[in-house]
Amino acid sequence: MESLDLYALQQSYNQNGVMLCFNGPLTKSLIEEIGNALRNYLQNENASASTAMDVFAAYIEMTQNIRHYAARQGWNDSQAIATVVIAQDEAGHYTISSGNIVDAEDGRHLLNRIHGLAGMDKAQLKTAYKEQLRKPREEGAKTGAGLGLLDIARKATRPLICSLRPLADGLAFLSLIVVI
Amino acid sequence: MGDLKIEGTASTPEIICDYQAGSLKMSGDSYPENSFEFFTPVLDWLENFLCNTNTPVTVSLYLLYLNTSSVKALMDIFDMLEECFGKGRAVSVNWYYAAENERIAELAAEFKEDCTFPFNITQLEE
Numbered sequence: 386m387e388s389l390d391l392y393a394l395q396q397s398y399n400q401n402g403v404m405l406c407f408n409g410p411l412t413k414s415l416i417e418e419i420g421n422a423l424r425n426y427l428q429n430e431n432a433s434a435s436t437a438m439d440v441f442a443a444y445i446e447m448t449q450n451i452r453h454y455a456a457r458q459g460w461n462d463s464q465a466i467a468t469v470v471i472a473q474d475e476a477g478h479y480t481i482s483s484g485n486i487v488d489a490e491d492g493r494h495l496l497n498r499i500h501g502l503a504g505m506d507k508a509q510l511k512t513a514y515k516e517q518l519r520k521p522r523e524e525g526a527k528t529g530a531g532l533g534l535l536d537i538a539r540k541a542t543r544p545l546i547c548s549l550r551p552l553a554d555g556l557a558f559l560s561l562i563v564v565i
Numbered sequence: 566m567g568d569l570k571i572e573g574t575a576s577t578p579e580i581i582c583d584y585q586a587g588s589l590k591m592s593g594d595s596y597p598e599n600s601f602e603f604f605t606p607v608l609d610w611l612e613n614f615l616c617n618t619n620t621p622v623t624v625s626l627y628l629l630y631l632n633t634s635s636v637k638a639l640m641d642i643f644d645m646l647e648e649c650f651g652k653g654r655a656v657s658v659n660w661y662y663a664a665e666n667e668r669i670a671e672l673a674a675e676f677k678e679d680c681t682f683p684f685n686i687t688q689l690e691e
């Protein structure tokens with residue numbers, strides 16, 4: 386195996402304004418720990434309390450969505466693999482990006498849903514959020530039942546960016562980028 | 566039936582339900598992965614209390630951040646209160662927030678839009 390070029394990695398992170406990144410199996414306690422680090426970073430960078438809250442909220446919804454999806458697929462903790470990157474762009478906006486492996490069919494469904502949200506204005510998103518909040522939970526559902534993406538879309542300052550890369554065996558890699 | 570006390574953690578709020586006083590208090594962050602399961606004892610306690618007493622109910626909230634599944638659980642609590650208020654029960658919610666935490670004040674205001682019982686949103690003194 387070729388040795389990892391850490392300098393190149395560091396240069397790439399710096400060029401992209403990466404504050405924090407994670408790649409690997411996502412556990413409940415890791416979500417908490419990385420979340421704490423994220424809150425501290427944001428505080429040290431003097432982000433406004435509202436911006437810090439929006440970045441943290443997007444991070445929590447995205448990572449918990451990934452774990453819920455893995456659980457629904459019957460995958461164990463070590464299979465709930467995610468790539469999470471939090472960065473700040475030149476204009477000062479924070480971006481929260483997450484990538485995870487999904488069933489290709491589920492991926493297409495999600496992609497359509499996210500593209501649908503991207504076409505909605507803030508008032509439409511609020512209406513959709515309240516409608517979703519009022520929907521009864523599905524049988525056996527233990528989570529927020531589809532509120533997460535709507536919440537992120539409401540907090541984002543730009544339409545959500547989503548893409549799907551096909552992989553072997555009917556799987557795909559789903560990328561989601563949220564700008565706060 | 567008695568009181569219910571749930572210790573707070575990094576991702577779950579401290580919850581204190583006082584049967585004698587008719588009060589339910591929640592404080593801290595709320596982002597459990599499985600909010601439905603986490604809030605079930607609270608919903609059960611409240612349902613029991615509302616069915617078995619006529620004591621006025623006061624809900625005091627000092628929450629900082631809620632994930633969407635906690636928002637959903639909180640809506641279930643408010644729905645229960647709304648139903649009893651409609652039948653003449655004395656019900657009130659007092660939501661307290663720190664001045665810098667505008668986001669939680671906005672969330673509280675959005676909840677208030679859908680409630681007809683007394684719902685006070687109060688900024689905490691520095």
